[in-house]
Amino acid sequence: MSNDTFRIRSLRLFENSPVAGPLITLIAIYILFLFITPNFATWRTLSGIVTAVSISGIVTIGITLLMISGEFDLSLAPMIAMAGYLFGSVSVGADSLITNTLAGWGLPVAVGQGNVTLAIILGLGVPMLMGLVNGLILISTNVPSFIVTLGTRQIYRGIVWIVAGAELLQVLDDPVVYEVFNGRFELLNNFIKNNIIGPESRDRVNFRYATLWLIGLVALYQTLLVRTSFGNHLFAIGGNAGAATAQGVRSAKARVYSFMISGLLAGFAGMVQFSQFKSVRVAEQTGIELTAIAGAVVGGALLTGGYGSVWGALVGVMLISVLRSGVILLKIPFVPADNFPAIVGVTIIASVIFNNYLRNRSTS
Amino acid sequence: MTKNIMEKVAEKRQKDLFADEPVIVDMKNVVKRFGTVEALRGVDFTVRKGEVRALMGDNGAGKSTLIKVLTGVHTLTSGQITFDGEDVQINSPADARALGIETCYQDLALIPLMSIWRNFFLGRELVTNIGPIKWLRRQEMARQCKESLLDIGIHIRSAEEKVGKMSGGERQSIAIGRAIHFGAKLLILDEPTSALSVKETNKVLDYIRAAKERGLPVIFITHNVNHIYEVSDSYTIIRQGQSVGTYQKGELTQQDIADLITGAREK
Numbered sequence: 001m002s003n004d005t006f007r008i009r010s011l012r013l014f015e016n017s018p019v020a021g022p023l024i025t026l027i028a029i030y031i032l033f034l035f036i037t038p039n040f041a042t043w044r045t046l047s048g049i050v051t052a053v054s055i056s057g058i059v060t061i062g063i064t065l066l067m068i069s070g071e072f073d074l075s076l077a078p079m080i081a082m083a084g085y086l087f088g089s090v091s092v093g094a095d096s097l098i099t100n101t102l103a104g105w106g107l108p109v110a111v112g113q114g115n116v117t118l119a120i121i122l123g124l125g126v127p128m129l130m131g132l133v134n135g136l137i138l139i140s141t142n143v144p145s146f147i148v149t150l151g152t153r154q155i156y157r158g159i160v161w162i163v164a165g166a167e168l169l170q171v172l173d174d175p176v177v178y179e180v181f182n183g184r185f186e187l188l189n190n191f192i193k194n195n196i197i198g199p200e201s202r203d204r205v206n207f208r209y210a211t212l213w214l215i216g217l218v219a220l221y222q223t224l225l226v227r228t229s230f231g232n233h234l235f236a237i238g239g240n241a242g243a244a245t246a247q248g249v250r251s252a253k254a255r256v257y258s259f260m261i262s263g264l265l266a267g268f269a270g271m272v273q274f275s276q277f278k279s280v281r282v283a284e285q286t287g288i289e290l291t292a293i294a295g296a297v298v299g300g301a302l303l304t305g306g307y308g309s310v311w312g313a314l315v316g317v318m319l320i321s322v323l324r325s326g327v328i329l330l331k332i333p334f335v336p337a338d339n340f341p342a343i344v345g346v347t348i349i350a351s352v353i354f355n356n357y358l359r360n361r362s363t364s
Numbered sequence: 365m366t367k368n369i370m371e372k373v374a375e376k377r378q379k380d381l382f383a384d385e386p387v388i389v390d391m392k393n394v395v396k397r398f399g400t401v402e403a404l405r406g407v408d409f410t411v412r413k414g415e416v417r418a419l420m421g422d423n424g425a426g427k428s429t430l431i432k433v434l435t436g437v438h439t440l441t442s443g444q445i446t447f448d449g450e451d452v453q454i455n456s457p458a459d460a461r462a463l464g465i466e467t468c469y470q471d472l473a474l475i476p477l478m479s480i481w482r483n484f485f486l487g488r489e490l491v492t493n494i495g496p497i498k499w500l501r502r503q504e505m506a507r508q509c510k511e512s513l514l515d516i517g518i519h520i521r522s523a524e525e526k527v528g529k530m531s532g533g534e535r536q537s538i539a540i541g542r543a544i545h546f547g548a549k550l551l552i553l554d555e556p557t558s559a560l561s562v563k564e565t566n567k568v569l570d571y572i573r574a575a576k577e578r579g580l581p582v583i584f585i586t587h588n589v590n591h592i593y594e595v596s597d598s599y600t601i602i603r604q605g606q607s608v609g610t611y612q613k614g615e616l617t618q619q620d621i622a623d624l625i626t627g628a629r630e631k
Contacts, residue, residue: 229489229498236486239475246437246469248458248487306477359477 018300018308021355022315025298025347029319033326040329043197043205047189053321054182054210055276056291057314058269060299061221062262063292064313068225069258070238070305071145072293073134076266077285078156079127083270084280085164087123091116092173097165116177123271124264130156131263135256145259161282170279181275182210210272214314217265222310234258238305294344295320298351300359307359319351320344380612381597385412386449388550388581389434394443396429403429405605406443411550416572416582417610418592421602422625427585430602431552435467436460448549461487464549468539468556476528480520481509483527484542512545513537516574533564540571544578551575553584557591569595589618603627 033040059076066073089098093114102109102118109115130152137148185207192205225231233254236244245251274280292313293303299316301308327340389411396404404426411417421427432438434445436454445452447463454460460467474483485505491498506523513520518537527535536556543551553572557565572595575582586592592599593613601608601624608624616624 224497227500227502229491229500232482232486232489232500235478235482236475239477243469243473243475244486246435246457246467246473248461250458302477306475 018355018359019312019315020300021358022299022312022319022351025351025354026315026319026322029326029347030322033322033330037326037329040326042203043192044203045325045329047206049318049321049325050211051206051208052324053314053317054208054214055269055273055285056288056295057214057317058210058217058265058272059285059288060292060295060313060317061217061310062265063289064296064299064301064308064310065221065225065234065258066145066262067293067296067301067303068238068305068308069234069255070241071138071255071258072149072289073131073145073259073262074149074289075130075134075153075156076262076289076292077283077287078153078160079130079263079266080270080273080288081160081280081282081284082130082156082163083123083127083267084274084284085160085169086126087119087271088169088171088274088278088280090114090119090122091175091177092171094169094171096167096169098163114173114175116175120177120271124267127263127267127270128260129263131259131261131266132256134263135259138259139252139255157282164280164282166282168279168281172278174278178275178278180209181213182208182272183275185209185211208276210276213268213272217268218310218314221261225310230254230257235306238302238307240306291320292317294348298348298355300355302359316351319347323347382412382415385414387411387446388413388448390446391430391434392444392446394430394433394445395441396426396433396438397441403605404433404440407602407605407607409600409607410610411581411583413581414576414579415598416576416584416596418596418599419583419585419602420587420589420592420599420621420625425602425625426605427602428554429605431467431554431583431585434460435465435552458487464547465552466539466543466546466548466550467552467554468536468543469554473539474527474535477526479524479526480513480530480538481506481523483538484509484512484523484545488546508545509541513541516541516544516571518571531564532560533567536560536568537571540575544575544580548580551580551582553582555585555587557586557588565591589621592621601625 089096090109091114093099093112095111099111134152138145188207189205197203233249236249237251295317296313299312324340327343391409394404394407419427433440436457436459439455490501490505509523556568598612600610
């Protein structure tokens with residue numbers, strides 16, 4: 001009897017969770033690749049997949065919050081680039097338009113004299129303001145966010161172009177903050193190398209700190225989403241905006257906040273990315289918004305709003321990354337390595353069908 | 365011909381059982397224009413404490429507009445609203461809620477993909493403030509929600525269940541239970557039975573009775589003349605943005621009501 005109750009309860013828990021569908025798919029595909037793909041069952045592949053997911057994963061958190069409230073933001077790539085330029089220039093005091101202008105304004109930074117605190121404030125603050133502008137345009141005009149951010153995407157790109165002086169920024173210094181944001185996670189790498197795979201193995205492990213940041217942020221925002229009234233309101237606005245307003249939810253405020261959060265996270269992603277590559281260009285990460293939307297949707301979020309989870313979105317981007325690596329390693333005839341997007345496309349559609357099936361079971 | 369109806373009313377004039385009760389809502393000369401369209405053309409509408417009032421009218425007659433003015437979805441163009449003895453300005457649903465006006469709309473009622481307790485407490489969550497963060501007291505809300513619903517005779521398996529899984533009647537019950545739980549002073553139901561089976565409809569009518577037993581005044585919009593006889597004490601007929609009149613139960617035949625709604629017997 002108690003066994004029965006347990007089974008029913010766990011099944012219900014499972015049905016009510018948007019993570020269920022994508023997680024099943026991820027595990028199934030991962031196991032499938034373990035068996036059929038040469039070189040897939042290596043630490044190198046696993047750590048490569050996880051590292052690749054970190055930056056897009058951070059962006060996907062913001063997109064997921066927006067999608068749950070029924071909105072989109074297509075202007076995240078310029079925010080990432082903006083954060084990269086501001087953070088990169090100011091952290092080391094690169095000889096750039098940004099450093100010189102800020103120094104001219106009397107801010108505590110000069111060529112050759114970086115200011116890490118200011119770099120972080122700008123790297124997070126400016127993209128957050130860009131998100132604020134998106135949100136304010138949305139609530140004051142009622143133009144769909146898809147259109148608003150399609151416009152600001154071009155405008156922001158133009159602003160980045162001006163701020164960057166149309167140049168690639170590259171730095172050679174290596175301040176500690178880069179290590180903290182996205183250095184090699186040698187403690188873990190060495191542990192795995194010495195204790196699990198053995199020092200003689202030719203397999204290489206390359207985890208980075210960005211993964212820890214990602215896990216922390218996912219936990220933080222998932223908690224915010226399901227445990228606070230702000231999160232509750234995002235679900236309500238996306239699920240039925242009219243009902244939410246009729247129940248006294250201040251939807252304008254919540255929507256503006258979610259755009260600011262999305263900008264903030266894009267800014268953080270930009271800093272993490274710069275910390276790894278120490279360079280940034282104007283067209284950095286163009287198109288990442290669509291990857292993030294795909295990740296969120298594969299991860300169980302509804303394109304129409306009102307349903308989804310940050311965990312699910314993380315699983316979604318993982319799934320896409322696993323597929324990419326798997327398909328490339330598989331060397332399928334007629335599907336060359338750079339043709340993996342075709343496979344990803346199939347997965348997006350298939351997993352959404354599967355997610356819909358699970359969701360309908362839980363709601364009707 | 366209308367004269368005939370009025371004569372009949374005069375003959376069968378019923379005592380207004382609530383005539384001595386205090387007025388809960390009093391709308392005077394309410395006008396609402398959408399651009400050049402005049403949806404309400406000077407409507408007077410009064411409801412007293414403890415009564416169940418039906419609001420009837422053809423599609424587009426203005427009954428929903430009247431209700432939406434009262435609940436802050438629309439702001440009135442001109443006119444005056446007195447609620448619970450005080451002149452009020454209702455500019456948003458939040459204003460209406462703060463006054464104690466609880467509404468369940470056909471289209472704006474609930475969020476199917478959210479759980480019962482989240483719907484029940486939406487916009488009025490029980491929270492613990494941790495700095496700027498409003499931490500939801502989830503178990504407490506789930507418990508209170510389940511108890512409140514049980515109190516008016518609604519059994520739910522779990523407050524964690526999604527509203528989308530519930531039947532139409534059960535969904536209405538959440539709105540009614542919510543109104544009672546939060547100590548509303550007036551409950552408004554917009555066509556609560558329009559999409560329901562006979563069995564479900566009867567359940568909803570029971571819930572309306574449960575609300576009435578607790579002294580909660582109810583206004584409900586309906587197309588169904590039978591419902592008036594089942595639960596309401598009186599009914600107001602709206603036609604072309606104006607109030608035709610308010611009648612006590614038993615004053616008019618169903619045919620009379622139908623004629624007044626459609627305007628088949630013009631003055």
